[in-house]
Amino acid sequence: MPRLPTSLIRKAYSYSPLLPLLLKATRDLALAKNELRWLQEHISSIHRLRKCTPKQYLPKPPTLSQLCRIRSTGEPLQYILGSQPFGDLEILCRKGILIPRPETEVYTTRLSNLLLRHGSIGNGNVESLQILDLCAGTGCIGLSLYAALHRQIPDVRVRAIDFNPQARNLAWKTVKLNQHLGRLSPSLSKSQFDYVLADLLNNEEIAAVVQSDATFNIVVSNPPYISIPAFSRDTSRSARIFEPSNALVPPDSVGITGERTGDLFYDHILRLSWRARPQIVCMEVADLEQALRVMRAVKDMEAIDGSLWEAKQIWRDEIDVQGNECSTEWNADVNAAIIGEGSGRAVVLARSWGVDVIKHDTAAFG
Amino acid sequence: MLERARVIAKDHAILSTELEANYSPKLAKKAGELSETANLLKAWEKAQESITALEGILVDKSSDRELKDLATEELSESKTVFQDAAMKLRASLLPKHPFAGLPCLLEVRPGAGGDEAAIFAGDLLRMYQAFCKRSGLRASLLKLDSSDGHGAEQVQEAILEVEGENAYDILRCEAGIHRVQRVPATEKQGRVHTSAVSVLVLPSFPENPTETLGTASFDNPESDYYIDPKDVRTDVMRARGAGGQHVNTTDSAVRLTHIPTNTVVAVQDGRSQHKNRAKAWQILRSRIAQARREAREEELAQMRLSVVGVAKMGRGDKIRTYNWGQARVTDHRSGITVHNLDDVMAGGENIDSIMQSVRAWMVERDLEALTADEQLEKKKSI
Numbered sequence: 001m002p003r004l005p006t007s008l009i010r011k012a013y014s015y016s017p018l019l020p021l022l023l024k025a026t027r028d029l030a031l032a033k034n035e036l037r038w039l040q041e042h043i044s045s046i047h048r049l050r051k052c053t054p055k056q057y058l059p060k061p062p063t064l065s066q067l068c069r070i071r072s073t074g075e076p077l078q079y080i081l082g083s084q085p086f087g088d089l090e091i092l093c094r095k096g097i098l099i100p101r102p103e104t105e106v107y108t109t110r111l112s113n114l115l116l117r118h119g120s121i122g123n124g125n126v127e128s129l130q131i132l133d134l135c136a137g138t139g140c141i142g143l144s145l146y147a148a149l150h151r152q153i154p155d156v157r158v159r160a161i162d163f164n165p166q167a168r169n170l171a172w173k174t175v176k177l178n179q180h181l182g183r184l185s186p187s188l189s190k191s192q193f194d195y196v197l198a199d200l201l202n203n204e205e206i207a208a209v210v211q212s213d214a215t216f217n218i219v220v221s222n223p224p225y226i227s228i229p230a231f232s233r234d235t236s237r238s239a240r241i242f243e244p245s246n247a248l249v250p251p252d253s254v255g256i257t258g259e260r261t262g263d264l265f266y267d268h269i270l271r272l273s274w275r276a277r278p279q280i281v282c283m284e285v286a287d288l289e290q291a292l293r294v295m296r297a298v299k300d301m302e303a304i305d306g307s308l309w310e311a312k313q314i315w316r317d318e319i320d321v322q323g324n325e326c327s328t329e330w331n332a333d334v335n336a337a338i339i340g341e342g343s344g345r346a347v348v349l350a351r352s353w354g355v356d357v358i359k360h361d362t363a364a365f366g
Numbered sequence: 367m368l369e370r371a372r373v374i375a376k377d378h379a380i381l382s383t384e385l386e387a388n389y390s391p392k393l394a395k396k397a398g399e400l401s402e403t404a405n406l407l408k409a410w411e412k413a414q415e416s417i418t419a420l421e422g423i424l425v426d427k428s429s430d431r432e433l434k435d436l437a438t439e440e441l442s443e444s445k446t447v448f449q450d451a452a453m454k455l456r457a458s459l460l461p462k463h464p465f466a467g468l469p470c471l472l473e474v475r476p477g478a479g480g481d482e483a484a485i486f487a488g489d490l491l492r493m494y495q496a497f498c499k500r501s502g503l504r505a506s507l508l509k510l511d512s513s514d515g516h517g518a519e520q521v522q523e524a525i526l527e528v529e530g531e532n533a534y535d536i537l538r539c540e541a542g543i544h545r546v547q548r549v550p551a552t553e554k555q556g557r558v559h560t561s562a563v564s565v566l567v568l569p570s571f572p573e574n575p576t577e578t579l580g581t582a583s584f585d586n587p588e589s590d591y592y593i594d595p596k597d598v599r600t601d602v603m604r605a606r607g608a609g610g611q612h613v614n615t616t617d618s619a620v621r622l623t624h625i626p627t628n629t630v631v632a633v634q635d636g637r638s639q640h641k642n643r644a645k646a647w648q649i650l651r652s653r654i655a656q657a658r659r660e661a662r663e664e665e666l667a668q669m670r671l672s673v674v675g676v677a678k679m680g681r682g683d684k685i686r687t688y689n690w691g692q693a694r695v696t697d698h699r700s701g702i703t704v705h706n707l708d709d710v711m712a713g714g715e716n717i718d719s720i721m722q723s724v725r726a727w728m729v730e731r732d733l734e735a736l737t738a739d740e741q742l743e744k745k746k747s748i
Binding site for chain 1: 641
């Protein structure tokens with residue numbers, strides 16, 4: 001990591017003596033200024049809360065310089081503030097659970113907009129929709145899809161699966177918070193948002209929570225996908241030290257080395273998808289190479305089990321969230337359209353009416 | 367002019383009888399709009415009648431002296447009432463600015479003059495904030511791009527969103543080049559510099575089109591603020607790297623580019639990508655609508671210019687000078703000069719009187735333009 005230029009640090013200091021601390025974490029002056037303002041707002045909201053609570057029940061509020069000092073060690077701002085906005089929702093963040101990423105927000109927003117644009121959903125003709133969120137963590141993907149869709153579709157059900165009980169508790173706190181803020185319907189209960197504990201890598205545990213005859217319309221997943229070499233090479237210091245590595249890197253598996261150590265979960269997701277017969281599958285990946293590896297795995301599965309997917313796409317980071325046309329290229333090797341610009345971010349598979357949803361703008365590839 | 371007013375009054379009468387027969391909110395709204403003119407016309411006609419009656423008494427030889435004295439007194443009174451009514455009537459005939467009732471975005475950017483211009487931009491921003499606070503308008507800072515230097519805040523770009531009744535109507539007279547003449551903080555030898563700051567005032571459109579906006583729906587391709595989503599490129603700006611799970615950034619900057627006009631809006635102030643995007647769309651809509659409106663007005667102004675020498679005040683002309691040495695503020699449009707600079711910069715009552723004079727000037731100018739249009743039409747019909 002290159003050293004920060006002294007001139008930049010001096011510039012930051014002249015703005016506020018606390019800014020160099022934040023600059024250490026963000027390495028970008030404009031972002032450091034924003035973070036300083038967010039921390040200030042956070043502290044004043046704590047003080048506002050204290051005004052209506054008897055003082056003896058409350059711990060001493062932190063000072064701005066304390067928070068800046070904590071942030072300067074690389075501790076993610078989301079853990080300090082306790083939340084991260086995601087779509088329309090406020091997602092709670094705690095140590096030990098992965099922080100929702102802006103890239104995830106982009107493709108989730110695009111997916112929900114594409115679904116809303118789809119004729120029969122937009123017209124309110126679809127009665128119910130079943131969503132399966134694998135490796136759910138904070139539950140941000142499933143919950144934001146629920147928030148976007150439930151106004152159009154009376155019966156949206158989200159089954160979230162993760163092996164971390166703390167993540168489940170936190171997700172329910174997130175639900176309560178957003179109901180309080182009016183962002184989620186107050187009627188959302190366990191029957192619509194069913195967060196169950198199971199390890200996706202453990203077939204018996206999964207069989208216990210997803211019955212063999214259970215079907216879902218949409219499967220989404222943001223599984224750990226960073227390979228062991230990439231973990232020490234590509235991750236930021238803050239993510240590496242402060243975020244749970246079990247949410248970033250799949251566990252060791254015999255006989256797999258190098259970049260392929262990141263691919264462990266996709267086989268399990270694909271096999272579960274084969275059984276659950278969803279119309280759309282959307283999986284986050286690390287980069288275009290991994291996306292292509294996943295696509296090849298899909299092709300291999302199809303060679304054995306017969307063709308299931310009628311449309312395949314890879315979404316890159318810079319992609320229109322409204323679901324509009326973007327620059328598109330065709331990869332003949334895996335029969336997939338690669339949409340947008342930037343790093344490859346999501347593998348999207350569709351069949352039946354799911355094809356109309358995701359092919360909104362790529363009819364040319366028929 | 368009078369003909370126009372009579373036509374409107376007639377329309378109003380027809381509408382009211384219709385309303386009595388069958389009520390509809392749309393008609394009622396229209397009638398309400400016309401009623402002001404109709405009532406003013408009645409007042410004007412009444413004043414005129416009383417003047418003719420009084421003059422009749424004066425001319426009549428049979429009336430006695432006492433009565434004549436009374437009549438002369440009343441006549442002068444009636445004449446002022448008449449003039450007042452005529453003025454109000456004229457103003458009411460002006461078409462109401464279509465965006466007058468909307469909240470507005472006030473953008474401040476430094477022009478020629480380097481750091482000093484940026485410092486003055488900060489001064490102006492604070493002036494408008496204080497003005498809004500005093501006049502009961504809600505002002506929130508949508509965007510502030512500033513740095514510190516020479517002991518004062520230097521503003522590179524600031525966008526203030528002002529909400530409140532008729533916010534756009536109140537502030538639209540502020541758009542233009544504001545000139546400052548003073549010894550700047552950056553000057554070491556005590557010389558007076560002249561710098562400029564540009565102020566842009568745009569109507570701000572609500573996030574959801576409402577009934578009150580009528581034709582101005584976002585989905586209506588005819589309306590000024592329709593933007594084809596296909597023409598807009600959305601970038602989520604981030605320091606590039608592996609992204610995704612590799613990096614836990616807090617950067618939620620969003621940049622929208624309107625491709626046909628190459629208008630770029632970037633917002634990064636909020637933590638929520640979703641809200642930054644909504645804000646960016648709001649700003650983009652305002653800018654595009656204003657550009658379209660200006661293009662249309664330009665065309666109209668060209669037509670008017672051929673009739674009378676009314677110059678359209680665009681962005682290029684300076685509209686006001688703030689002179690520190692003489693502690694005065696002069697507005698070049700209405701010609702008003704105020705000698706309480708400190709009060710003006712603090713957003714005090716003196717800025718009100720300047721803005722009022724400019725608004726009166728604008729009414730005057732619009733009237734001239736309206737008469738010019740009517741003359742043009744007459745010429746055409748002949």
